[in-house]
Amino acid sequence: MYYDFETVIDRTGTGAAKWDSMRQSNPDVPAGIPPFSVADLDLKLAPEITEGLREHLQSAVLGYTMATDAYWDAVTGWFRDRHGWGVERDHIRLAPGVVPAFYTAIRAVTAPGDGVIVQTPAYYPFFGAIENNDRVVVRNPLVQRDGRWRLDLDDLAEKAADPRTTALLFCSPHNPTGRVWEREELEQVWRIARENDLTVISDEIHFDLVMPGHAHTVFSTLGADAAARTIVCTAPSKTFNLAGMSTSNIVIADDALRERYSAEQARTGFFTLNALGFEACRLAYTKADGWLAGLIDLVHGNHQMVRNFLGERMPEVVVHDLEGTYLQWMDFRALGLSPEELQRIHEQEALVFFDEGAMFGPEGAGFERMNLAAPRHAIEAALERLARSHGR
Ligand SMILES: Cc1ncc(COP(=O)(O)O)c(C=O)c1O
Structure with a gap:
């Protein structure tokens, strides 16, 4: 083709x-x-997306639209086949974007005044999500070693040990440095998060965009204990240029954590996505x-x-x-x-x-x-x- x-x-x-x-x-x-x-x-x-949407519009009514079985199969199939990540559809929450999702997640898992760690330089809405919700940005600057951007794990451990710090807003792969974290690095991050009782909000919106020679590890696949303390934010938007379709899939394996997230999301009055976004995501994940x-x-x-x-x-x-x-x-x-x-x-x-x-x-x-x-x-x-x- x-x-x-x-x-x-x-x-x-x-x-x-x-x-x-x-x-x-x-x-x-x-x-x-x-x-x-x-x-x-x-x-x-x-x-495949343009043609599929055109065909869809021949008969679509565009009223209030829920996710269909075909949608859930496409999303969970993509996670499974591309990322080796088994996800139950009931563990997915829909969001109009990853940015609104991590805003919601921060309110759900932290309290006003809490510290939230970010690796800097950072995707700039990370700062807004923390500060606009009256939480405190705790910077964990990346360092360069042998010309490669690295996590400063000692600094991370020190910052995480502060009892006022309760969450990590993590970017994987990392925007703007372009790092794809190796499994061993993620294991270290998870060890520090676990030891200090941090919830991890893992923004993996770039997870499909990995260059030859590198492999992405979804944070939740580090183990059942990691999955239970992690909110993974995904979307087809970066990969397939669908940002304007406002369709994101947020995976929360733990029931109690998911309930906290859902309760916070309910407070925003958001309940479902736009009708074409569902179809664009389904087409992307099954055909493109x-x-x-x-x-x-x-x-x-x-x-x-x-x-x-x-x-x-x-x-x-x-x-x-x-x-x-x-x-x-x-x-x-x-x-x-x-x-x-x-x-x-x-x-x-x-x-x-x-x-x-x-x-x-x-x-x-x-x-x-x-x-x-x-x-x-x-x-x-x-x-x-x-x-x-x-x-x-
Ligand atoms: C790390 C990261 N998260 C989130 C977004 C945007 O998310 P959304 O458009 O789904 O709100 C971007 C866009 O550049 C990004 O780089």
């Missing part, structure tokens, strides 16, 4: 968050230049794995291209290994520019729009996060503009 990973779809004026914010930063960007910021794909949808293999090839190749290009033209820039996600973390600090100057050069001169590293916390200042889920030729052209804007 041929998949088109070449066409740039200019989303200007369509309400696309990424494209609109690019125009706000620089109204003079010529048509057809994609931004490389917000984590959705600047690629055509999998044709071939397309996903093509996407991973594309992203992996884009990563190698970025690394080679910058290695030659801007060798001071550190291009971190991309183990998972399609988000390339790059360290520009050796150029000696302030983050503001870096952003100005990129957005006003190079016409290249990244997510600024400081969005992910002060640990990210001087870094840039580049979205690699775009046609290769668009990334190549952007790199050329980038190098030139730095006089290379």
Whole structure:
């Protein structure tokens, strides 16, 4: 099957968050230049999803819609076949997004004033989920060892030992560093969480996006005791570009924990998803794995291209290994520019729009996060503009 990973779809004026914010930063960007910021794909949808939705709409009524057996089979089948993870359908709670789900989870498993640990730099809504709910962010900064981002387990153990700290909001694979945690690392995290009675909220939204040579371990598969203290947040949204479909599946194996989560969710008045989201998720999980293999090839190749290009033209820039996600973390600090100057050069001169590293916390200042889920030729052209804007 041929998949088109070449066409740039200019989303200007369509309400696309990424494209609109690019125009706000620089109204003079010529048509057809994609931004490389917000984590959705600047690629055509999998044709299996487009065609399937079209067919569905021939007869769909779009009234209040519940999950069908076919939906649950698709979701549990994906978990089983792709992740070796056996999940009972009754253990899944629906959510309109992973962000609302971890907001709910934090309220469900912690009390106001409690500390919640995050590994920084962190996906920025992690901070909001904690602080907007009157909890306290407890930072566990990642460290670099041999050029690879690592968990600082000693620091984690120290922070976890504080009795006011009651949960870990964990990102696996990790956005923005692109790490896919190895099983041994996860076992260490779980050991510390267990010893200190922490509940783990594991955001695994990027779990399907794993590069060759790496393997993702779902936190709950570490063992029955880990599963009993973990809320795993999943969605087809990153993998298949379905963020606008607002369909996420939250897995909570333990009955009491699930009841706490459900009670908190009930307080929000949210009960079911949108009708097309169910069908898009079902189609993705049953029909689009071939397309996903093509996407991973594309992203992996884009990563190698970025690394080679910058290695030659801007060798001071550190291009971190991309183990998972399609988000390339790059360290520009050796150029000696302030983050503001870096952003100005990129957005006003190079016409290249990244997510600024400081969005992910002060640990990210001087870094840039580049979205690699775009046609290769668009990334190549952007790199050329980038190098030139730095006089290379
Ligand atoms: C780690 C992580 N969690 C959650 C989300 C977004 O979740 P949702 O759109 O389902 O609310 C993103 C999007 O980039 C993400 O990177």
